[in-house]
Amino acid sequence: MIDGFPFAAARGELHGTSAVAGFGRLQDLLNSPEGELEYWVQGTTDDQGRPALRLKAKGSLQLTCQRCLGALEFPLEVDSTLVLARNEAEIEAQPVEPDGPDRIVGGKEMAVGALLEDEILLAIPFAPRHGHCSGTDGRKGEDKASPFADLRGLLKRGGRAGN
Numbered sequence: 001m002i003d004g005f006p007f008a009a010a011r012g013e014l015h016g017t018s019a020v021a022g023f024g025r026l027q028d029l030l031n032s033p034e035g036e037l038e039y040w041v042q043g044t045t046d047d048q049g050r051p052a053l054r055l056k057a058k059g060s061l062q063l064t065c066q067r068c069l070g071a072l073e074f075p076l077e078v079d080s081t082l083v084l085a086r087n088e089a090e091i092e093a094q095p096v097e098p099d100g101p102d103r104i105v106g107g108k109e110m111a112v113g114a115l116l117e118d119e120i121l122l123a124i125p126f127a128p129r130h131g132h133c134s135g136t137d138g139r140k141g142e143d144k145a146s147p148f149a150d151l152r153g154l155l156k157r158g159g160r161a162g163n
């Protein structure tokens, strides 16, 4: 837990390691909960001088390849800046910056672990696959071919009907 605004103003810094198994919301996405992540939380200001938290995490996660369902080592690297606001109204009152930093409401008891976990979840690919998957799913691929062929036929028919 950190007290957001004083932490940012004092340019506070937290650094440590945390077991991957300790991040509850991550577990469903993992092939194995092995390993540790190194993390940093720094109090800072963004380029407009607003108080902010910089969250960094580094380590490797054991994800599941969505093609062969084998373990896939994913090199995690998170580096995000969250700009603090006093309340929701302050966030809503400012124009949306599509490429700007994310904004969160700062508080006296901000759970750093949950903030880090949010950023880690955002960094994980939606459907991870091995770059050169040597999965033995050749058979499954053939099985999957027929429904696709049917679908293609349906789309063609649909197209013709539309014309």
Ligand SMILES: [Zn+2]
Pocket (backbone or CB within 6 Å): 065, 066, 067, 068, 069, 070, 129, 130, 133, 134, 135
């Ligand atoms: Zn694979």
